Amino acid sequence: MTPSAQSTQPRRSDATRAAILRAARERFAADGYERATIRAIAADAQIDPSMVMRYYGSKEGLFAAAAEFDLRLPDLTSVPPAQLGEVLVRHFLARWEGDETLVALLRAASTNPGAAERMRGIFADQLTAAVATFGTDPALTARRAGLVASQVLGLAFTRYIVRLPPMVDTAPEELVAWIAPTLQRYLTGTPPS
Amino acid sequence: MTPSAQSTQPRRSDATRAAILRAARERFAADGYERATIRAIAADAQIDPSMVMRYYGSKEGLFAAAAEFDLRLPDLTSVPPAQLGEVLVRHFLARWEGDETLVALLRAASTNPGAAERMRGIFADQLTAAVATFGTDPALTARRAGLVASQVLGLAFTRYIVRLPPMVDTAPEELVAWIAPTLQRYLTGTPPS
DNA sequence: ATTGCATGTCAACATCCGTTGGCCTACGGT
DNA sequence: ACCGTAGGCCAACGGATGTTGACATGCAAT
Structure with a gap:
């Protein structure tokens, strides 16, 4: 725990992770699960396909992260x-x-x-x-x-x-x-x- | 025009065509378009994948034939x-x-x-x-x-x-x-x- | 300055897919 | 009986995909 005492210290790759997630959501929304390829998502995010695997483990894992959602229903x-x-x-x-x-x-x-x-x-x-x-x-x-x-x-x-x-x-x-x-x-x- | 004077005389392969169509509908309904593979459909119909191509031209053509539908709405x-x-x-x-x-x-x-x-x-x-x-x-x-x-x-x-x-x-x-x-x-x- | 680790790149593997062409077989008209 | 042709099978091609590992690069702590 070096600078801030946060439980999860900000990583240097957060920008990349966010870019991947954003591109993934776009592709999944436009093409569906099977037509949205990891290669296309990585190209949109301007990174290498292997980075997607490193950060999200698999295509299923990427989707699970990209499809995190809360309806935010009012009271x-x-x-x-x-x-x-x-x-x-x-x-x-x-x-x-x-x-x-x-x-x-x-x-x-x-x-x-x-x-x-x-x-x-x-x-x-x-x-x-x-x-x-x-x-x-x-x-x-x-x-x-x-x-x-x-x-x-x-x-x-x-x-x-x-x-x-x-x-x-x-x-x-x-x-x-x-x-x-x-x-x-x-x-x-x-x-x- | 040998036996019956129908406009389209029955072909010997009609049974195969029907089997393909039935298997295709099942697979498309269960798996969606991209997960339903021609190979799996052919296996269900117990014929060779190339027969699907011969009779329906392409996967798109097969789907078009399998998705022919009429709502049959009453008057x-x-x-x-x-x-x-x-x-x-x-x-x-x-x-x-x-x-x-x-x-x-x-x-x-x-x-x-x-x-x-x-x-x-x-x-x-x-x-x-x-x-x-x-x-x-x-x-x-x-x-x-x-x-x-x-x-x-x-x-x-x-x-x-x-x-x-x-x-x-x-x-x-x-x-x-x-x-x-x-x-x-x-x-x-x-x-x- | 040097070491360690996270970040990123590159090439490749294994597999699966749609699709194609060649070949064999058997039915049906002559 | 013969032969053309439609029905069917087999092997393969070209391409795409998820995934993996080895290798470079640069930041940060010692």
Whole structure:
């Protein structure tokens, strides 16, 4: 422990590590897991492919590091219950437009089992936990969270992956207006008979 | 034209072609486009990889043949307007469970541009056409169809690809009950301000 | 100044992939 | 019975990919 008494002293290669991670996220988001090659990522980051192996061990390890993600869901207990749906869609849409990590994860989850597992974790843990904070019936929270995930992921899939023209061209605010009632019902609606 | 006067006389290799196509659909559905190798498909069909090339030209050509698909949407004009949503979810769910072609297309669409293009065609053409048969405002039909696609594809993505536990465990009838009102509103609901 | 270690480069290996061309076999029309 | 041709198999090529190891370089502590 030489200069600063931090638990992890800053390494000289941090810039390189960050460049690799940034390039990896771009490539994974644009091409998916298998088409995104280590060589292409290294070229983008202007370093040698072997550095990727040194710092992240393997392609799987690189993806695991690049796909680290937090939904950053707001505290739903401080949201008026009638606006839960609207708040959620707006949050997801903003989170998706601002960070390509989720697109990378979404693309990779279709073919890579590890990515699917990670996606399952994110939505089963973070989203379910958020729904549980205000839910009444614990037996239904998982199902409500799953339904919300189905609509939110469907929105992302059609807008960012398949790029269905109507979903790409529609303004975010209009999407929010259409989809918010759906999430609202999934979250607080009475379950069907 | 020996026996029957059909325009395309049956070839002796039809059984092989069908075996290849069946194996291809399975592999594409299970592994996605890039992980599904021609060698593995040929092994499943118990033939030589070169036969795939002879009959389908290339891997792209094989996929194009294996991903041929028709949604077989029912005639929506003969459906009571209040039940449009329910009829549609039920139809999609049945179509998805009964034919793995759609799963193959869905998986491949994440990474393969051609598959995404095909998916765009299916939903932009077939679904939009079906919605247009009863729609009142032509300017809105594309958007309504896109919203329906977002929920339906999200359902498929979470249930068959990511395999989110709540979406996998829930019975089809209960999913129909939850999701039908969503499609109903996307199809016939009044647009937001 | 010298040593040690992190950083980076270069070349190569082993494997797998899509694809190709040559060759054998057996059916079907004559 | 004969022969053309379609069906099928085998071996190989060219290229790409993940991964590895040996070797250079430069910073930092002694």
